[in-house]
Amino acid sequence: MKGRRGFQQSAFTLTDVAREAGVSEITVSRVIRAKGAIAEETRRRVEAAIRKVGYVPNRIAGSLASAGSDLIGIIIPSLGNIVFPDVLRGLHDAISGRGFRAVVSVTDYRLDAERDLVRALLSWRPAALIVTGCEHEPDSRHMLAHAGLTVVEVMDIDGDPIDIAVGMSHARAGRETAAFLLGRGYRRFGYVGHDLERDLRARRRREAFLATIRQAGASLAGEVIVPGPSSVPAGRTALAALRDAHGGIDAVYFSNDDMAIGGVFHCMAAGIAVPASLAIAGFNGLDMGQALPQPLTTVLTRRYEIGRCAGQAVLDRFDGLAVPAATDVGFELLPGATA
């Protein structure tokens, strides 16, 4: 159980099993992969031998010999934002039944880190690579486009897919939220967001939101952008700051539900009537927001579905089926009760 490097482990190989069972290696290999015809009696002997020596196949050797791994690389910006575990969950549910394994890497929203991870994961010759969003460094795009494997870009379909894209239009979500709030009669808007340099999808929602309210002759009366990642406490303090700095705002668009729920909590604590004095809208449709005494006005995103579709696309491609270049899983505006 020591092993300075940690990996000599089960020293047994196919050869040992074959000797034990009195057959050739390839026969053992066939039994293990359930491939080719094997006599019932032989299979039993081989299986007994496998159990006897406690043989664990070596997929590194197997993958090298067969020129293919059952690994699927996935590169996401963060594990701290609940949306990515949700995507991962969907992906995992789709692929694990077929024996694929997810190798997970995190960029922390840095495209240069993404480039390095693309290279690192490609070196494992995965069956597919799943990346987040449609913005990548030219190097990344080039590697992905020429690696000769299935590439799925998830979350976002506002760009030009390298291979396959599965997601939704964040621009459209921003527009529709703006239209909804305008329709409810709000005119003096605030925005509360988190680090937009890095969260490119939140940025796109904000831009589309602003364009839409301006087109309608309404204005952005003020905004607060916190430097770090989104969180409930950040949303809570940011809304307090926004109200301190700017009067007369009647509706606030938050970069996502975490931030918006923080905003709702601030209003509860400060005795601000929602939506009478202030309307609040978020993005994602988290359970939590819908379980609030007043359900949050937000956009329900299908994160799990994105992961599941991405996984299915990988399987379909693997099976030689045609896969559309872009799949829009859509979204749903939840009117809620905070706007």
Add this chain to the structure above:
Amino acid sequence: MKGRRGFQQSAFTLTDVAREAGVSEITVSRVIRAKGAIAEETRRRVEAAIRKVGYVPNRIAGSLASAGSDLIGIIIPSLGNIVFPDVLRGLHDAISGRGFRAVVSVTDYRLDAERDLVRALLSWRPAALIVTGCEHEPDSRHMLAHAGLTVVEVMDIDGDPIDIAVGMSHARAGRETAAFLLGRGYRRFGYVGHDLERDLRARRRREAFLATIRQAGASLAGEVIVPGPSSVPAGRTALAALRDAHGGIDAVYFSNDDMAIGGVFHCMAAGIAVPASLAIAGFNGLDMGQALPQPLTTVLTRRYEIGRCAGQAVLDRFDGLAVPAATDVGFELLPGATA
């Protein structure tokens, strides 16, 4: 970009790079791994050749030759419960800087699924395997104990570690929560939980909680256990059900913060004064609960820290350093304002 099976990709090998640079394969290999002495001039030529052909190393071949991968297998019960992404985040932060990659698998809280995943991940000859909890099927334990690699059991230190355990005592957390509520004068308790057949740690907290209140002469006046996973909506409806069925309860222990926050929302919506009419306690110390108008009474768990320590243990073992068999990251009772 097709590739029926998705993995012939960058057809270039070391041999191609070597030919291009006019050196032998091993020299290219040395340049790539920055191992052994290389003349400056040679290095430059090799690097140029690598860039020219767009060579991506094949770590499958490399791992086979060097008898070791830089993969770390991780097996968790779920991605739906925020605690596991948190652990994953800590693990990732610890290991990714050293070039290790996490291969993630999910058991859905089934120990038989865990067994299969242990076998599947061992077949990748990972540098280490990280599993959740201290309860495993005998087969799993046996494979893990004899695989000759670093094994870390995370979350829980209430058992007998296979190799290394990093976590906290859930029994102690249950006891201390009970002691805290007893100290505040509560005597008629309720419990609201989720699927305890599967979440063994939640079960252990509950048992320790019950033992403690009984020892103090208090009683469990009623409980509601919802069948599925924990969630805010589940906690909300379960508390409503508990209050319908049982009168006179003055404090409710929830299986975790998600459930407890749902309970708080129910009280808000139903006009139940917290903690005057009903006290609420959770487990995990999620941000969300602490950002509530009344911060939740709960136990702060160090999930990120567990992942980070587990990763560090793997690195230390890899570096030949001694690693303690059990690391207790501890927890902290947050008094909050709901009890």
Add this chain to the structure above:
DNA sequence: TTGAAAGCGCTAACAT
């Protein structure tokens, strides 16, 4: 500082 030879443990292709 560089290279030649010999595998790592498995599977594809071709027998038998």
Add this chain to the structure above:
DNA sequence: ATGTTAGCGCTTTCAA
């Protein structure tokens, strides 16, 4: 139904 042969692309000796 089973076996033989020849690698997969790299790294580890061991030489030079």
